[in-house]
Amino acid sequence: MKYTLSIAILTLIGTQAFSQVPEDVIRLNWNPVSGTARSQAIGGAIGSLGGEITNNFVNPAGLGFYKLSEIVLTPGFTLGHTESNYRGSDARSNNINRFNVSTTGFVSANSDPGMNWVSKAFSIAINRSANFNNTIYYKGNNDHSSYSEQFAEEFSRSGVPFSDVRYSPYLSLGTKEAIYTYLIDTATTQNGLEVVGRPEYLNSVNQQNQIDTKGGIIEIAISYAANLRDKFYIGGSIGIPILSYERTSTFLESDPNKDVTNNFGYSRFEEKSSINGVGFNAKFGVIFKPEQQTRIGISFNTPTVYGLKERYTAKMVTDLENLFAPNYPGVDSIDQSYYGQDPEYKYDMSSPWKFLLSGSHVFNAVEDVTQQRGFISADIEYVTYGSSKFSPADQGDDQSYYDDVNKVVKGMYKGAFNFRVGGEMKFNTFMTRLGFAHYGNPYENSPVSSGKTLLSGGVGYRNSGIFLDLTYVYTLTHDAHFPYLLPAPKSNVYADYKSKIGQILVTIGFKL
Template identity: 45%
Template sequence: MKTYFTLLCLVAVASVRAQDPADMLRYSFYPTSGSARNVAIGGAMGSLGGDISSLFINPAGLGMYKTGEFVLTPGWGLNHNHNDYRGTAAASQLNKFQLGTCGFVFGQSAWDASSHWKGHAWSIALTKLADYNNHNVYQGLNTYSSYSEQYAEDAAQDGRTIDQILNDPGKAFGTSLALDTYLVDTFSTPSGLQYRGLPQFLLAKNIPLLQQKTVDAAGGLSEVAIGYGTSYKEKLYIGINAGIPILYYNETTTFTESASKPDPAGQFVSSTLTETRIVKGDGVYARVGVIYKPVSAVRLGFAFTTPSLVGVTETRSDTMVTNTGSYAGIRTAGSTTFLAGADPSFNYNLHTPWRALVSGAYVFHAVQDVRQQRGFLTADLEYVRYTSGSYHVPPNTGQNVPSGFYDGLNGVLKGLYRGTLNLKAGGELKLTTYLFRLGFAHYGNPYRDVSDLKAGKNVFSGGVGYRNFGIFADLTYAYSIQKEVDFPYLLADKANTFADLTDRRGEILLTLGVKL
């Protein structure tokens, strides 16, 4: 594990420090989404069809439509975070309106009554794959390390003078801020002149450092797709779609480190680093799928989703305020100071992992008239190859990216992540015009070293529905628990401290639809 994060450190301090291995996971690890019906059954729609969510899971399900429909899905998110950092617990929450799957399906029976191709349907819809809105806080006492050490390490490895480092735009997001505010300086030691962070002297005096990190995030990963599905003898269903992922992520991170007791030398009080990132992007992907009915009650499905090719523009602005008391007083420095007065934008291409889905369902009283069916049980097994994700620099952009930067970053991805399985299962009971649903989904740990990084997500869901007179309404509540880790900073010469994060999120979805 230490090898991966040592390499990550070396990548992180290079040049712009814009792309981060954690971003790949953020933009490709997303939970159950779609209509309220789909979420209620755990997202296991891969072999069922007949729902607009098929467009985003297995477009072959569109081939089961014989009529059209319009769907609207408003919702409300209830986000509660419970974190632990070095033995100190913290909690935070954020509740917010959200908009789920909305769109049209245009379906019809066979164009030629004698044809074996029995149905055709087109769909165009919008869905939100991931919701990034969050407010997260953790804090604790650290007797082991200081966040200043990452900048002292970088300055020492650089080998240049302080003035030379301050004149290097590549150090504007971190090291230059620390040097300019005197969080880090050179000191005489028995080994000669060396870089040290002022908080390190408090640790040497057994004075703990109080550290706190706050993250305020907004945005999401949405997807617009258009797809087509058809059926052959109403036993084999084939579908394809093309989609445009739309990415927007706005994050403000504040990390504060302060002396838990007065510094006897009066030289360090506190330091606060505020980082603001705005990430925008859009791209393209494709998905193909099939559903087969060996008998009327059994449905088997398969779908493959290509990597999304996303062009990303990222802007970043950093500010550091350090109070060094009698040493240099209160000093403020911003990244714009070292970048000719303006924070730059970074352009890069993101290739998200490919994924494959196998699924099966059993339908009770599987007659041709779906109104007479009595319910179903269904399950999906999805494989996501996170090691296939990668970053690339667009050609001819003129960006000053160090040689081998993206190769190193992609190497970190392959060392840090692995392919994983996601299991989704659910069922529906139909009583005339009323429907009752339950579901469960488990998202596997994407980290290769599962002993050190325990992450994953479980979603429990349930809902009710009503269908009559060409209208339908579905109400769902989903409760998810996701465990993750967060490293407030990364050091190359010692084990890294991290926070255990538990995100408990409730989601209320209401899908309203009308047959066309």
């Protein structure tokens, strides 16, 4: 992540109670393709394969391969953990384990072999396109910086006098609470009168951070596709994603020496935010069969335009030991209610564009799919993360704030390639499958090799109009988390973490 952007991010938090709006681009959009057990077993590489209900959410032209109608249900179970390293200290956290539902719905197909348009299909399906259930925990000793410095920097740059802090619209809630609990204060230094964080007087501080997230995106897709002479397939889809996201974080900073005479024992900052909303998108695609065994697909997804509502609360507790009087407990706490705030914001967000090129080869590619012996398939996807935009929901909102956010987004993120490949081998009514996928680094600059890698495998059964698939998907996410950002020339500390998530999927379907 580009450190020089920290100044820009800090300037954003003056007009909002929090500074994480640009992060929405990644936490809401950097998600692997989800689908049925069959599609997941082959790494999600279904862009040109066709005949799969997951095509609703990837390349709707694939629905044109259907000659019979079907009903599909896909329950799943997710489990995993996160490993982190922060300032040389290792930590581990267990993630939330829970049941969920992946691609489920129906396809209504009709065929007329005597016509140019051999078959047509209509489908309605739902899919969990994002899963936010996760926990990140890290801890370590920091002799480089204190999280109080972000609040000191903001207050110093704001020019707001102490007398106006309580109701000032130009200070974030965290900075107001840091002032109230005396976590930051004015002091005379070699540079004159400055705003400083009290932990800056210590040689080092112990820090720990736990971030719990939950929720997801459930998308409803309505699609239509048609088949021209079993050579050319075209389809379109309208998507309605329903988003629910909740984030709770607790950052604790404390004196490692437990010295009761240095006027700082600990400070704890608790934040909770939730984002809810509904969006709209469209997907279009084509698949061409130059030969019976070869399929080439092209598709694109328009940005999802979301209408979002976000709520944010924060509480700070600080122990200043005997700063004010002997034997004074020194512990003070404050939350947003003191400032007459229960922050709620409405804004719009458009997600990145997605472009997909795919190809597949079918072994023994005859019309009777029961006689086919398997396939290999691959997708190359390009996602324009830096093109994501935020805008005000109401005409009276401050457009300049969102213009600044969009500049930060464009500077922080870039377009990235995603690669998916997989295959299936058929043994009469039984099938075995393997898949691999890699989702590229969306950051312009990152201190770690950020990315997501998926390994998958599964088995399937097809007979008498009934099919049953079982798949296991292992997802490794490597990324960096910055607990706070400080302006240049100061450098920023970060946690290097790896989330290791396992998912079991079962799909049952019926041909009609």
